[in-house]
Amino acid sequence: MNGEELTEQETALYDRQIRVWGVDAQRRLSKSHILVSGLKGTVIEFCKNIILAGVGSLTLNDDRPVTDELLSANFLIPPDETVFGEKSLAELSCESLKDFNPMVRVSVQKGDLSSFGVDFFDKFDAVVVSCCSLNTKKSVNEKCRKSSKRVAFYTVDCRDSCGEIFVDLQDYTYSKTKMDKMTECKLQYPSFEEAIAIPWRSLPRRLSKLYFAMRVIERFEEYQGRMPGQTSAADLPNVLNLRKELCEAHSLSEHQAPDALIERLLSGTREFPPVCAVVGGILGQEVIKAISGKGDPLKNFFFFDAMDGKGIIEDIGKTNDDA
Amino acid sequence: MATEQQLSAIKGEKVLMVGAGGIGCELLKTLALSGFQDIHIIDMDTIEVSNLNRQFLFRQSHVGQSKAKVARDAVLKFRPNISITPYHANIKDPDFNVDFFKKFSVVLNGLDNLDARRHVNRLCLAAGVPLVESGTTGFLGQVTVHVKGKTECYECQPKPAPKTYPVCTITSTPSKFVHCIVWAKDLLFARLFGDKNQENDLNVRSSDASGSSEPAEDVFERKRDEDIEEYGRRVYDHVFGYNIEVALSNEDTWKKRNKPRPIYVRDVELAEVIQQNGNLDKVSVFSDPLSVSAMTTIGLKNPQDVWSLAENSRVFLEALKLFFLKREKEIGNLTFDKDDQLAVEFVTAAANIRASSFGIHLHSLFEAKGIAGNIVHAVATTNAIIAGLIVIETIKVLQDDVKNYRMTYCLEHPSRKMLLMPVEPFEPNKSCYVCSETPLTLEINTNNSKLRDFVEKIVKAKLGMNLPLIMHGSALLYEVGDDLEEDMVANYAANLDKVLAQLPSPITGGTIITVEDLQQELTCNINIKHREEFDEENEPDGMILSGWTQALAQKNDETSKENGASTSNVSQTVSLEDEEDDELQILPAFSGFAGNKRKLTDNANSSSSDLSCVGDENKDCDDSEAIVMLDGYGERKKCRVQ
Ligand SMILES: [Zn+2]
Numbered sequence: 001m002n003g004e005e006l007t008e009q010e011t012a013l014y015d016r017q018i019r020v021w022g023v024d025a026q027r028r029l030s031k032s033h034i035l036v037s038g039l040k041g042t043v044i045e046f047c048k049n050i051i052l053a054g055v056g057s058l059t060l061n062d063d064r065p066v067t068d069e070l071l072s073a074n075f076l077i078p079p080d081e082t083v084f085g086e087k088s089l090a091e092l093s094c095e096s097l098k099d100f101n102p103m104v105r106v107s108v109q110k111g112d113l114s115s116f117g118v119d120f121f122d123k124f125d126a127v128v129v130s131c132c133s134l135n136t137k138k139s140v141n142e143k144c145r146k147s148s149k150r151v152a153f154y155t156v157d158c159r160d161s162c163g164e165i166f167v168d169l170q171d172y173t174y175s176k177t178k179m180d181k182m183t184e185c186k187l188q189y190p191s192f193e194e195a196i197a198i199p200w201r202s203l204p205r206r207l208s209k210l211y212f213a214m215r216v217i218e219r220f221e222e223y224q225g226r227m228p229g230q231t232s233a234a235d236l237p238n239v240l241n242l243r244k245e246l247c248e249a250h251s252l253s254e255h256q257a258p259d260a261l262i263e264r265l266l267s268g269t270r271e272f273p274p275v276c277a278v279v280g281g282i283l284g285q286e287v288i289k290a291i292s293g294k295g296d297p298l299k300n301f302f303f304f305d306a307m308d309g310k311g312i313i314e315d316i317g318k319t320n321d322d323a
Numbered sequence: 324m325a326t327e328q329q330l331s332a333i334k335g336e337k338v339l340m341v342g343a344g345g346i347g348c349e350l351l352k353t354l355a356l357s358g359f360q361d362i363h364i365i366d367m368d369t370i371e372v373s374n375l376n377r378q379f380l381f382r383q384s385h386v387g388q389s390k391a392k393v394a395r396d397a398v399l400k401f402r403p404n405i406s407i408t409p410y411h412a413n414i415k416d417p418d419f420n421v422d423f424f425k426k427f428s429v430v431l432n433g434l435d436n437l438d439a440r441r442h443v444n445r446l447c448l449a450a451g452v453p454l455v456e457s458g459t460t461g462f463l464g465q466v467t468v469h470v471k472g473k474t475e476c477y478e479c480q481p482k483p484a485p486k487t488y489p490v491c492t493i494t495s496t497p498s499k500f501v502h503c504i505v506w507a508k509d510l511l512f513a514r515l516f517g518d519k520n521q522e523n524d525l526n527v528r529s530s531d532a533s534g535s536s537e538p539a540e541d542v543f544e545r546k547r548d549e550d551i552e553e554y555g556r557r558v559y560d561h562v563f564g565y566n567i568e569v570a571l572s573n574e575d576t577w578k579k580r581n582k583p584r585p586i587y588v589r590d591v592e593l594a595e596v597i598q599q600n601g602n603l604d605k606v607s608v609f610s611d612p613l614s615v616s617a618m619t620t621i622g623l624k625n626p627q628d629v630w631s632l633a634e635n636s637r638v639f640l641e642a643l644k645l646f647f648l649k650r651e652k653e654i655g656n657l658t659f660d661k662d663d664q665l666a667v668e669f670v671t672a673a674a675n676i677r678a679s680s681f682g683i684h685l686h687s688l689f690e691a692k693g694i695a696g697n698i699v700h701a702v703a704t705t706n707a708i709i710a711g712l713i714v715i716e717t718i719k720v721l722q723d724d725v726k727n728y729r730m731t732y733c734l735e736h737p738s739r740k741m742l743l744m745p746v747e748p749f750e751p752n753k754s755c756y757v758c759s760e761t762p763l764t765l766e767i768n769t770n771n772s773k774l775r776d777f778v779e780k781i782v783k784a785k786l787g788m789n790l791p792l793i794m795h796g797s798a799l800l801y802e803v804g805d806d807l808e809e810d811m812v813a814n815y816a817a818n819l820d821k822v823l824a825q826l827p828s829p830i831t832g833g834t835i836i837t838v839e840d841l842q843q844e845l846t847c848n849i850n851i852k853h854r855e856e857f858d859e860e861n862e863p864d865g866m867i868l869s870g871w872t873q874a875l876a877q878k879n880d881e882t883s884k885e886n887g888a889s890t891s892n893v894s895q896t897v898s899l900e901d902e903e904d905d906e907l908q909i910l911p912a913f914s915g916f917a918g919n920k921r922k923l924t925d926n927a928n929s930s931s932s933d934l935s936c937v938g939d940e941n942k943d944c945d946d947s948e949a950i951v952m953l954d955g956y957g958e959r960k961k962c963r964v965q
Contacts, residue, residue: 048703
């Protein structure tokens with residue numbers, strides 16, 4: 001037994017999950033610090049999950065004022081405008097998240113995510129970003145990588161009834177027991193920028209079509225200077241043009257990002273709460289794994305589509321050039 | 324996904340949720356956010372501290388209150404305009420009858436035990452209401468859809484029976500720690516602190532084996548004015564020393580086994596136990612009987628530590644003493660409760676001392692409590708994921724989108740790149756006794772089995788009936804209900820104690836009897852086959868019910884032939900049990916997954932044995948073997964609903 005022991009209160013509260021991941025994992029969780037930015041439904045689900053799991057602290061970043069749309073999959077804030085005041089989405093969410101587990105410190109960090117420097121991200125063990133531009137994703141990911149210690153980086157976004165998670169654990173070593181023997185496993189993760197820069201034709205065959213569709217729409221939003229999810233069915237012709245361009249550049253068949261799928265992703269801007277629960281649950285599990293060092297972490301994309309019900313892991317980073 | 328269409332499918336529908344626990348809290352939240360506006364929720368439980376790590380609608384201040392009611396209030400805070408009707412009640416209450424179920428468009432289960440799941444399955448079938456069923460254990464979970472006539476019902480595939488152990492393994496030849504726990508909990512604890520009139524094998528065996536005329540009761544009874552220390556040491560020496568010596572004298576038993584070592588108090592270093600007088604003062608501080616603790620008075624702090632034999636012995640003697648000093652009034656009425664600290668300490672210590680004797684690894688109090696209390700692993704994330712999947716299926720059910728129904732497995736390790744694996748549901752099993760009224764066969768010795776044995780072991784335990792009625796032709800043999808005439812009640816009570824062949828309308832080989840549950844509206848016919856002998860070890864019930872398993876194997880064989888598949892590894896789904904930690908018997912938490920692999924060819928005559936290999940070792944959530952059997956899942960599609 002190293003480090004402090006769990007208190008009696010912690011042991012009682014976390015009893016059922018200590019039976020899943022053990023005392024050491026629980027201890028590591030309780031010392032971890034998590035940052036989330038972009039508090040839509042999926043991230044709210046994630047916040048609930050890791051607060052219940054008993055992380056040390058959770059910092060919320062989202063200065064947006066509350067709107068009906070932002071509350072559509074939010075179970076933290078009563079739909080009562082009189083209590084909103086001047087408070088931001090993060091501030092209002094913080095108030096009720098605190099109640100979920102008095103042992104977790106929940107706080108708000110105001111400011112634009114892209115304006116924070118390396119030393120800011122350095123304070124965290126895991127950073128989860130959502131609802132932000134492609135550029136912000138890339139730059140936050142790079143800052144996490146420049147930190148002196150490993151800061152796990154995640155992006156999560158849901159469109160229509162689909163969700164995508166990206167994971168960057170950099171160089172990640174963990175041990176697992178196989179046939180009663182402890183073995184060391186080493187994983188190398190590419191950054192988000194590196195992963196999406198991999199030429200499409202060199203990606204594994206039968207890759208989830210969601211990957212390509214999400215990249216096309218992400219590019220579209222970037223070109224148009226739109227916030228993620230600020231799309232509609234009317235954008236379809238322009239997006240299909242962009243798809244054509246990208247697919248040609250990558251020598252990939254356009255069928256890999258089908259019209260119908262792109263149309264769904266563009267037009268379904270209302271959050272679908274069951275998908276938020278599923279994707280926020282998977283993300284919660286992944287962050288818990290990475291912090292506790294227990295279990296095989298996801299590498300490095302996860303896709304869920306409620307239409308076919310599949311929750312798929314794709315490893316995008318291994319290219320044909322890798323030796 | 325056409326959201327408008329979904330919203331309109333959801334809006335006017337009345338849904339029934341059974342269970343407001345781990346899955347229930349997540350489900351109620353997700354239903355409310357998704358636009359459901361008329362939700363009824365039933366749960367008989369009240370909130371406990373150990374729920375709070377995942378049942379996020381509850382707070383410390385709610386401990387002791389109704390789960391259903393608190394969950395309702397919590398959800399109305401963020402969706403004030405919907406209707407949630409809570410019932411703090413048991414789903415098996417007669418009020419929740421077929422007419423009650425008929426009011427709903429769909430029923431969603433977030434239950435913690437097989438019994439209630441089967442009950443709800445029957446009511447849904449009788450009422451013709453679709454059921455979405457679910458379960459989680461640790462990182463594993465599953466959601467299934469059951470629509471009468473379209474997909475299999477919850478009971479189309481036999482469920483794993485709760486794990487039981489042969490009596491002699493427990494009383495004489497334990498080889499695993501769980502055997503020691505069962506012994507400590509069900510035999511020793513029950514004998515010392517429980518109802519003295521209960522049958523108890525500890526009692527029987529110890530006197531049997533000794534072969535002396537000494538009445539066994541004397542050993543466990545504290546003599547008048549007997550010093551409590553002396554009494555404790557006497558019990559200790561008897562169960563861990565004398566009884567082992569007696570067992571050793573039966574040399575045949577040990578030819579192929581390691582001999583146990585008798586342990587007497589004098590063999591153990593108990594130095595500090597002797598100075599208990601000082602401890603007594605500390606003890607008196609406790610006001611709540613459930614917080615009296617032997618380990619605390621002895622100075623052991625960490626429940627995660629594995630105690631030495633000496634420490635276990637000290638805890639054993641201290642706990643025994645504390646029961647008599649602090650909780651004497653309860654002695655004679657106690658049953659083991661995982662939340663009773665002193666009981667857990669006593670059982671842990673006793674199991675560990677016995678384990679030492681038999682050369683079995685010792686365990687910490689935390690681990691022992693988990694085994695003794697059948698505490699199941701549970702985390703919030705899995706419940707949240709499963710709840711999301713339930714809502715997705717529910718919307719399909721409300722849209723009658725049959726071809727898209729899926730059962731979904733939530734896995735810990737990806738299989739074919741999938742963490743969430745959807746599988747097309749099976750069609751109904753044509754020979755399921757629950758949804759297809761297929762007769763069953765019961766092998767039983769009709770000359771010595773009483774009707775009571777049949778009611779307890781078959782009708783209740785195996786058929787899961789709640790308010791049974793048993794008929795032979797037009798003769799009523801047994802019935803349960805509030806509205807019975809007194810003479811009928813007396814008549815039935817008399818029948819219970821009669822041997823089958825001597826009933827007013829005798830049940831013998833060749834008889835067909837009808838068993839009915841009026842609440843579940845389930846009827847099944849049972850062909851009786853007389854059989855003289857049963858194997859005490861393998862067939863401890865002295866009766867064997869069979870029928871629908873064999874028929875299933877045949878049916879699936881045909882299916883695979885039709886499809887021209889020679890390698891028909893049709894995996895069978897057995898639901899995960901025990902989302903929660905209630906009063907279950909030793910039930911393998913992983914039975915669902917570990918029991919899944921099931922080759923049809925091996926299965927032709929295994930009505931009850933196909934899951935026999937599933938034991939407590941599968942309880943460990945890190946058991947990666949648990950997923951191996953999923954390989955056969957591709958073949959399931961052959962059983963597509965047509
Ligand atoms: Zn059935």
